[in-house]
Structure formats: structure tokens, C-alpha cells
Amino acid sequence: MACYRLPVLEFKCYWRDLSKGAGEMSGAEKNAHKGGDKVKVFRLYGTSACHLCEQAEGMLAVQLDTTTGTSIELVDIVESDVLFERYGLRIPVLQHPDGRELNWPFRPEQLQVFLTS
Secondary structure, eight states: OEEEEOTTOOEEEEOOOTTSOTTSOOHHHHHHTGGGOOOEEEEEEEOTTOHHHHHHHHHHHHHHTTOTTEEEEEEEGGGOHHHHHHHTTTOSEEEOTTSOEEESSOOHHHHHHHHHO
16 A cells, blocks of 8 residues: 655555556546646655654655645555565655655755755
């Protein structure tokens, strides 16, 4: 199961189908586009037992208070062998909607620039 946090810090979860093609929208992206609003959906790759991931989530919660039109999708890498192999030693990793990635550790200033670019 993957979860994401909306800018108003509402927490929602849904099952993430990792077999989807790259061009298909995730549940977070579909919810973000309801009502015609254009929202940038970032993905935070991590695991539920990762204290660094919790720190990154906390930083994101603070930044989302000042960054409108942005939502975060939390992706648990344990649910996919491919994601676990790719991100297992690097989590938490924040992925920009354009595909760029910001690896931990990152400072609040770096995060702000990454979210608004």
C-alpha cells in the first residue's frame, strides 16, 4: 500500500499498482487532478521502518505549508523488488514529477528549491 499527503496535510492511502506503465497516472495524481487543478505530485521513496524517511516526511510537511499546488505520494519500496533494488541503500529519495531525484541527506533550503523548480 502506498500513501500520500496533500498540501492541507490530509493523509490518504491507496493500493499502488507497480505494474502500471510510466505514462499512467497514479492514484495520487488522479486525485490531484480532480476538479481541473494542476498539482505537482512528488514521490518519496522509503519504508515504514525508516527513521530517516520520517525525518524527510517531517521536512516535507513544513515545506508543504509554504508550497501550494504540491502533493507528496509516499511509496514503500518493500512492495517491489525493482524499487527495493534501486532505492534500498539510498532512502529516503524524493522524486520530482519531471524525474529528477533528491537523495538524502538534504537541507530545508535544498528541499525548497527542489519543490519549487
